[in-house]
Amino acid sequence: MNVDGALAPAVESILRTARERTPGEDAERISVDARSFSDALADAEENGRVPLIAEVKPTSPTTNGERTDDPVELAETMVENGATALSVLTEPEHFGGSTENLRRIREAVDVPVLRKDFIVREEQLDAVAADLVLLIVRFVDDLEGLLSAAEERGFQVLVEVHDEEELREALDAGATIIGVNNRDLARLEVDLGTFESVAPVVPEDTTLVAESGITTTADVERMCDAGADALLVGSAIMDGDVGENTRRLVNA
Numbered sequence: 001m002n003v004d005g006a007l008a009p010a011v012e013s014i015l016r017t018a019r020e021r022t023p024g025e026d027a028e029r030i031s032v033d034a035r036s037f038s039d040a041l042a043d044a045e046e047n048g049r050v051p052l053i054a055e056v057k058p059t060s061p062t063t064n065g066e067r068t069d070d071p072v073e074l075a076e077t078m079v080e081n082g083a084t085a086l087s088v089l090t091e092p093e094h095f096g097g098s099t100e101n102l103r104r105i106r107e108a109v110d111v112p113v114l115r116k117d118f119i120v121r122e123e124q125l126d127a128v129a130a131d132l133v134l135l136i137v138r139f140v141d142d143l144e145g146l147l148s149a150a151e152e153r154g155f156q157v158l159v160e161v162h163d164e165e166e167l168r169e170a171l172d173a174g175a176t177i178i179g180v181n182n183r184d185l186a187r188l189e190v191d192l193g194t195f196e197s198v199a200p201v202v203p204e205d206t207t208l209v210a211e212s213g214i215t216t217t218a219d220v221e222r223m224c225d226a227g228a229d230a231l232l233v234g235s236a237i238m239d240g241d242v243g244e245n246t247r248r249l250v251n252a
């Protein structure tokens, strides 16, 4: 794990909360019958669709304002317009998310759903069922242990990295689904060149996800040309007409 030094204040605050026990977290150990992410990707390929993970992201430290429409309706619109999978923020304070949103969304759709949160302790895994969970290399002390704990519960695990050193850590821990975040969590700036610099050293048999900052159809093409097996997009879908935005990227 890298040190937390020089993180954006919002990220430091989220991490502080994640490391403390939160009320209602004494849930029983969860067991998930997960929808296969790789099957969903194969289905998108077969149908000529860009493999898009559309994110339900009501707000964020880099978003102006908050979207207050029903997250379930937003999620259904994303799926109706071709999203291969969904990502649902469950962090409440800085992203306007909740585990209840995730629970309702997963019940309403049939695609795989990623729980997008800052999971640093095993107990956090038991808060809600999802098909995938996110582990961010930079923030997890025992990546191998937490990855195993998630997989033992039935989750598929998206392991997020930002550079080659973190990629090595992820692979050493046994990650098979890697997300390269184009957003630098220290300054919250986005650079699609991040994915392009890390992707060439990712082993062929890894499922590779390009995350953050993907806005235009040209960005989609750029990330796919650089080797992305899937694209995780939040802001560009949530800004305006969610159906139209999803369709535009899925058909890029």
Ligand SMILES: O=C(O)c1ccccc1NCC(=O)[C@H](O)[C@H](O)COP(=O)(O)O
Pocket: 010, 011, 055, 057, 060, 061, 062, 063, 181, 183, 185, 188, 211, 212, 213, 214, 232, 233, 234, 235, 236
């Ligand atoms: O999006 C933020 O402002 C943010 C701030 C601090 C930590 C994480 C943040 N985003 C988390 C994400 O990973 C993104 O929501 C996701 O990759 C989608 O990114 P985008 O398409 O740029 O909204």
